[in-house]
Amino acid sequence: MASIACSLRAARPVAMRFAPRAAPMARLAMPFRSFSSTRLSLARKYTKDHEWIDLSADRKTGVIGISEYAAEQLGDVVYVELPPAGEWTDQGDSIGAVESVKSASDINAPIRCKVTHTNALLEEKPATINQVPEDDSAGGGWIVKVEVDEEGAAQFDELLDAEAYKAFTSE
Amino acid sequence: MRIPQLSSRRATTARLLTRSPSPSSAASLLPASSPLPSSASRFSSLTAPASHPSNKVQIYTSHSNDPFLNLSVEHRLLQITPPDSTVLTLYVNSPSIIFGRNQNPWLQVNLNRLTQIAQQPSRVSWTDSPIQLVRRRSGGGAVFHDAGNVNFSVICPPERFDRDKHAEMVVRALKALGRPNTRVNQRHDIVMDVASDVAPDMETYKISGSAYKLTRLRSLHHGTCLLRSPNLASISGLLRSPALGYIDARGVDSVRSPVRNIDVDNQEFKDAVVREFESMYGDVHFRGEFDDTALEVDEIRKGYQELKSKSWIWGQTPKFTFSTHPTEEDPRPRPELPFDLNIHLFARHGVIEDMSIKHSDGAAINGLDASVFHGTSVWEITNWTESLRRAGLGDGLSKEAGEWLNGVLGAEYAKMALNEM
Incomplete structure (x- = not known):
């Protein structure tokens, strides 16, 4: 997803909308507690290629999507190509693609991972990516759910947190 | 490794960067019409310079008219050229319908027409060669290519990707060739405005369409330019499917536009685009040419076979x-x-x-x-x-x-x- 960035910056200045508006953003602000509620605590990090990933507290599963910034830069998403489940993908390799404004843009694995679920909603309503790109719930614009191994979990630690990502996209 | 001296625009050829230079490769500098030297694998001799980090501005011309080959070489260049390089490729395809990555050929194409053209060309007054059906790797809609259509492709770093930048480059080339009535429209297509015979307003015709592919490290913009296509009258019918009223498809639809030739010679157009590209990016560090022998490169052959496979052309259709x-x-x-x-x-x-x-x-x-x-x-x-x-x-x-x-x-x-x- 590296690609979309900047492309339209000059032509179409983007109103930066980084105010938290969806639940996942709010969750980020929460302190990490060792004993949370019934729901597993999730940490969210970002790549410079504009993907986000939530990692479960046990660091064994995750949810991946593209950032609001990316969704805005892409323009209207008309198709989402979802990857087949069951294969391990290395960090940076493609795990699907989105098409918008005549562009096929790769979505890259933020960390090494194995796709376990794909978001079928995106087949019917690709524009969900534009509306709620960072929503990891049912009805949200998340793209895949993944299994994570130790290598992937270690890579996760090196990614950008929300603040660093925000600074990166404001550059 | 010794970095070759690459500052001169004219001096650098494949020969300088190939590991085992053969005297015959100097011929690659001759005009496009001259026969290519029959060296064993032309593109493989280009692989090293194409990926050399100091070759930041590169220009390629294809001598093949095979759409599958041209798209496969272009894809290989997307993969191997240095991340910060800018690469222009120019090619012409034999008659073909090239549809988008996420399109449905049953819905976009009149397959019966393609069959008639292949099997009984004279009955449908087709004098050109049969039409190939190609699913490309980039997004967008279905277009028709033939010998009167020149394709340009620019690969550059994604940070510098801009849908209009290289369409504007082509417009400048057309203007330099005496076509002042051309411009880039809101859909990032190149159109020309002509005085209408019937209405007081200008009429607008599309002469060039574009599609893009964005990967983590590289971006690709390729576009068509209708110069002197002899088959313009057929395009509309070729891209109208009898299944239109019955198919409901996910994926991407095409936007129908009236088209026209801009009436420029292929070589003049290529030269003008190269000139504009040079004036944007300065010294060209490497110029290469390729032909069908590019298939001798394993990765290109693999990409070629994938593009030609039924599971790609038909099997990649969204539901x-x-x-x-x-x-x-x-x-x-x-x-x-x-x-x-x-x-x-x-x-x-x-x-x-x-x-x-x-x-x-x-x-x-x-x-x-x-x-x-x-x-x-x-x-x-x-x-x-x-x-x-x-x-x-x-x-x-x-x-x-x-x-x-x-x-x-x-x-x-x-x-x-x-x-x-």
Whole structure:
């Protein structure tokens, strides 16, 4: 997803909308507690290629999507190509693609991972990516759910947190 | 490794960067019309300079008219050229319909027309070579290419990607060739405005369309430019499918635009685009040429075979339904059919996952088991009459409905394509 960035910056200045508006953003602000509620605590990090990933507290599963910034830069998403489940993908390799404004843009694995679920909603309503790109719930614009191994979990630690990502996209 | 001296625009050729320079490769500097030296593998000699980190500005010209080859070389350049380099490639394809990564060929293309052109060209007044059907890796809609259409492609770092930048470059080239009435429109296409014969306003015609592919490290913008296509009158019909009213498809639709030739010579256009590219990016560090021998490079051959495979051309189709009657999801009214059947088909990756055949009033048909179609690839059905009969439909209905389906879903084309394998 590296690609979309900047492309339209000059032509179409983007109103930066980084105010938290969806639940996942709010969750980020929460302190990490060792004993949370019934729901597993999730940490969210970002790549410079504009993907986000939530990692479960046990660091064994995750949810991946593209950032609001990316969704805005892409323009209207008309198709989402979802990857087949069951294969391990290395960090940076493609795990699907989105098409918008005549562009096929790769979505890259933020960390090494194995796709376990794909978001079928995106087949019917690709524009969900534009509306709620960072929503990891049912009805949200998340793209895949993944299994994570130790290598992937270690890579996760090196990614950008929300603040660093925000600074990166404001550059 | 010694970094070659690359500052001169003219001096650098494949020869300078090839590990084992052969005296004959100097010929690659001669005009495009001169025969290429018959060296064993031309593109492989380009691989090293194409990926050399100091070659930040590169220009390639293809001597092949094979759309699958040109797209495969272009894709390879996207993969191997240095991340911060900018690469121009120019190529011309033999007659072909090139449709977008996420399109449905049954919906975008008149397959019967392609079959007629291949099998009885004179009956449909086709004097050119048969039309190839190509699914490209970039997004966007379906376009027609032939010898009167020159394709330009610019690969650059994604940070510098801009949909209009290189369309504007081509417009400057056209203006330099005395075509001041050209411009880039809001859809990032190049159009020309001409005085109308009938209305006071100007009429606008599309002469060039673009599509893009964005990867983590590189971005690709490729576009067409209709210069002197002899087949303009046919394009519209080729891109109109008889299945249009019956297919409801996920994926990407095409936007229909009136087209026209800009009437410029191919070589003059290529030279003008190269000049504009040079004035944007300065010294060209490497110029290369390639032809069909690029297939000797393993990765290019692999990409080529993938593009030519049925599982890519047809099997990459986003899911779709085909229904002879209005459905909840696709309630469009349908024309009346010459037979009493309601046929509904659902396909994912071009493979039938669900099929139902009933009477028009919804009544079941005795002895019919439409589930025999499940798991069948639509592109492998070469005769619907036979297939319906095998599913247990009576002879009369099988013939009536089968012939209609053969026409609407391009079964003759499927037969021809399978025989080519």
